[in-house]
Amino acid sequence: MFNHKKNIIFTILIFTISLIQISAKAQDKKGKKESEKKSTLSKQTTTVDTTVKPSGDLFAELDKQNVSGKQSETDLTTATFKTTRLINGHSIENVAKGVLDVKISHRFGTLNEGAYAIWGLDAATMRMGVDYGITNRLMVGIGRSEYQKTYDGFFKYRMLRQSTGKVNMPISVSYVASMHWKTIHFDATQNDIIHYTDRLTYAHQLIIARKMSDYFSLQVVPTLVHYNNSAPLNKYPNDYYSIGIGARQRITKRVNLTAEYYPRITKLDGYVNSFSLGVDIETGGHVFQLNFSNSTGINERAVINETLDTWEDGGIHFGFNIARVFTIKKAKKLGW
Numbered sequence: 001m002f003n004h005k006k007n008i009i010f011t012i013l014i015f016t017i018s019l020i021q022i023s024a025k026a027q028d029k030k031g032k033k034e035s036e037k038k039s040t041l042s043k044q045t046t047t048v049d050t051t052v053k054p055s056g057d058l059f060a061e062l063d064k065q066n067v068s069g070k071q072s073e074t075d076l077t078t079a080t081f082k083t084t085r086l087i088n089g090h091s092i093e094n095v096a097k098g099v100l101d102v103k104i105s106h107r108f109g110t111l112n113e114g115a116y117a118i119w120g121l122d123a124a125t126m127r128m129g130v131d132y133g134i135t136n137r138l139m140v141g142i143g144r145s146e147y148q149k150t151y152d153g154f155f156k157y158r159m160l161r162q163s164t165g166k167v168n169m170p171i172s173v174s175y176v177a178s179m180h181w182k183t184i185h186f187d188a189t190q191n192d193i194i195h196y197t198d199r200l201t202y203a204h205q206l207i208i209a210r211k212m213s214d215y216f217s218l219q220v221v222p223t224l225v226h227y228n229n230s231a232p233l234n235k236y237p238n239d240y241y242s243i244g245i246g247a248r249q250r251i252t253k254r255v256n257l258t259a260e261y262y263p264r265i266t267k268l269d270g271y272v273n274s275f276s277l278g279v280d281i282e283t284g285g286h287v288f289q290l291n292f293s294n295s296t297g298i299n300e301r302a303v304i305n306e307t308l309d310t311w312e313d314g315g316i317h318f319g320f321n322i323a324r325v326f327t328i329k330k331a332k333k334l335g336w
Contacts, residue, residue, distance in 0.1 A: 077162035092209035098329030112314030154178035198229035203300035
């Protein structure tokens, strides 16, 4: 019942955001067309091809030449999302070659803890990590979460990139592979943990995204989470499937609203789907993200498969992410 309610809420949210972005997109197109006409009119003496027979419509002639020029080049789509993490999960974005991205994430306690615990601010879990761009297509990252003393590592490879012009690609696609090592001490009764490999889990994700306009972006993330240990007594499967959905709605040049939802196909008993809302604030070299989520952990296993708290009961964690980029090695030329 609760999952059904969340599906309805998320659908309404996406529908509302879509209406906003359609309106914003129409206004943006109108402004761009007026700007282009003014620009081409002021430069008509140099941009009009004199070998073409004059027609009665100067703007139509200029438009033909502009379209021809654009078709000979490939225009890559940028800033589908503002950082490589949407809220808890990965976004389609990569850090550029030679760029180091330092990330600090905090999740406080739940709001339903009340005034005694300052609505969750008395408790907190944290993840610190660094990501690095090996090439413009390939990035790697490592991190450590306080929650369950978990170390994680991943690589993300950009397979396709949305573009127009000579190469017309309607979507961007990336593949992410990650590993999580839970090092928290277990008590003597948990004798199903025999080897250190029993503590390992893996995640494989295919991120499919599209920047609909300058104001709105959407991504879908089919995900597989694999547990090495399916204890106790092999009661549960090793593999768990889900399909993540994420969206960004631009409010101003530096402020964006974000949403992220991971409905599970294969489920662990006692856990619920992860749903998060956030605000991205861009400040120079920083991206500051404020968010509300029912997930405590900050890695794929903990977020997608092991979320315990519910929005319905006030089990909402306030948190934030800070990302700061440093250029370690300057790129010789732009590319992807």
